[in-house]
Amino acid sequence: MNRYVTKISVERIEKSIYLIRGERVMLDRDLAALYGVETRVLNQSISRNRERFPSDFMFELTRAEILGISQFVTSSNLKFSKKVTAFSEQGVAMLSSVLRSKQAIAVNVEIMRTFVRLRRMLASNAELATKLEELEKKYDRQFRVVFDAIRQLMTPPEPRRKEIGFAKTTRK
Numbered sequence: 001m002n003r004y005v006t007k008i009s010v011e012r013i014e015k016s017i018y019l020i021r022g023e024r025v026m027l028d029r030d031l032a033a034l035y036g037v038e039t040r041v042l043n044q045s046i047s048r049n050r051e052r053f054p055s056d057f058m059f060e061l062t063r064a065e066i067l068g069i070s071q072f073v074t075s076s077n078l079k080f081s082k083k084v085t086a087f088s089e090q091g092v093a094m095l096s097s098v099l100r101s102k103q104a105i106a107v108n109v110e111i112m113r114t115f116v117r118l119r120r121m122l123a124s125n126a127e128l129a130t131k132l133e134e135l136e137k138k139y140d141r142q143f144r145v146v147f148d149a150i151r152q153l154m155t156p157p158e159p160r161r162k163e164i165g166f167a168k169t170t171r172k
Contacts, residue, residue, distance in 0.1 A: 013109055035095075036101075060083060092112070
């Protein structure tokens with residue numbers, strides 16, 4: 001096994017994958033950290049090979065998108081960044097041809113495996129939802145409560161947001 005692969009956990013890669021504009025993407029900063037290079041070096045390599053990265057492989061985030069992500073990444077200077085680039089799965093795959101180090105290749109293999117694992121998980125969840133609908137059509141209303149409970153378990157909970165501002169209190 002390659003010595004670079006053992007240093008990178010699947011969990012770290014999964015935490016670096018965001019859903020932006022309906023696509024699973026990774027940010028230039030996270031990729032640079034995984035590859036062991038500075039973000040500026042990664043972006044320079046991309047600039048020199050711009051024809052390899054069409055708009056469906058990578059795109060620049062808007063200010064609102066940067067601020068939205070920075071709320072979830074608490075230990076990051078992301079909100080102060082002027083330019084952040086997001087890479088789709090194909091863009092990440094293309095990076096291995098631009099960054100030719102052994103570490104970049106090993107990291108890329110692990111990232112591709114993580115994307116495949118995520119796709120399988122989503123597909124199995126979709127299959128489960130389809131089977132549940134078929135069962136619901138088959139059985140009568142008595143089981144509706146059971147089906148509703150299963151659907152609630154399948155739906156991920158919404159993250160709780162801390163309320164901002166002052167609470168109005170009444171004095172007696």
